[in-house]
Amino acid sequence: MAAKRSGAQNKRSQRKSVSPQAGQALRSEPPLSRERIVATAVELLDAEGVDGLTMRRLADCLGSGAMSLYWHVDNKEEVFDLALDAVLEYRGPPQTAGSQGWRGEVVHMLEDWRASMLRHPWSASLLPRRALGPNILGRLEMLSKTLSRAGVADADLNAAIWSLWNYVMGATITRVSFDLSDEDMAAAQQRLTGLSERYPTIERSRLLLDNDWDGAFRKGLDFLLDGLTPG
Amino acid sequence: MAAKRSGAQNKRSQRKSVSPQAGQALRSEPPLSRERIVATAVELLDAEGVDGLTMRRLADCLGSGAMSLYWHVDNKEEVFDLALDAVLEYRGPPQTAGSQGWRGEVVHMLEDWRASMLRHPWSASLLPRRALGPNILGRLEMLSKTLSRAGVADADLNAAIWSLWNYVMGATITRVSFDLSDEDMAAAQQRLTGLSERYPTIERSRLLLDNDWDGAFRKGLDFLLDGLTPG
DNA sequence: ACCTGAACACCGTTCAAGT
């Protein structure tokens, strides 16, 4: 929107060893920049969760005034967008690739996607409501290309991608939201047990407790791929 | 937590036709109650979205002081929990059921679940982060029972339920988040076209535009059921 | 070009008090 940029001013000139004045932070921080803001936002989100990210607190962590952020960033929404995409970089298939064929590649891409989001538990539930940044688009592009090469017809491609995307998102969001402390988990199942005459089946199967999330994820993914892809 | 209840005081006694005093609302509202609070919260959420629900605004809609709500409700979190579950009641399979077998029942249950959430677009993205109320548990119980009767082994039951749950959640959340105005949609694809050399495949397939969400949902669901269930 | 403090219009919730 605005003309604000943040690209080229990294030269930082030679600051001539600023003599620290009383009351100031001794080790003067590097100047503000989009990169620093985003990196610190990710740290803050990792440490405090979505509700912990506050423009004021973020500025505090950066050693700047709260309003200084607004020079580099339009608003809080943009901070979310940038932090999210920053966390979703894809480094490509592992060294052992090539030999494993397209199916292995797809599975790797989706498991890596999930793993990236699980490393930053705030990211999964944030993603669906935010703009698609370059890293997200890059992952979609790569997935698309691989499926296409695997023989998925153009007419079926979008449906296949969205089915997989939906599945990965749902699995990750659920996984994060049920990753409670053991006490919370026990309490929930406890509450359930108290109502066992109303919910006998899920009480008996201990639905809320013993879940092999990773195994279940992989199994469902395989079923989807069986259906979505030819051959 | 607290000893607060809201069950039995519905008698409301005979209020003796309160003479409306100047400055007061003429038609005096019915007394506050959990039910009224939740119903109004749902209306407000439907109209204004998640960010539009504010304790103060909610109280305004109810014609009461902001703090009055806290007698009936612990905090804002609980309002969310209650509003969410209120919206997820399940009325059971249609009249024509019985003849359609367990697979038809499962499909109906999950499509109804999705439809209920789509009717209240705030609900889908809220659900994963909230406590499971009786209506949600009821749906899980019914799904569980049906799958069990269909022959899914006890050992596979939880994985099957969570796979379906995840898929439904992911599909619904994505669907809601991409249900932008046409201009937004066009703008997004526009931006993509500008980068078409970086994302040629998804640009060519118009991934962000022509999506048959409902068809894709049903297709992926069928694939999952094929894999998850015996026979 | 970059950063700042004061100020505005909001929040959720505690508390002591009213009826």
Next chain:
DNA sequence: ACCTGAACACCGTTCAAGT
């Protein structure tokens, strides 16, 4: 038992001003 207003400790953001 139920409702209330004042007050507290926060928010995101605008604006006019500093360097």
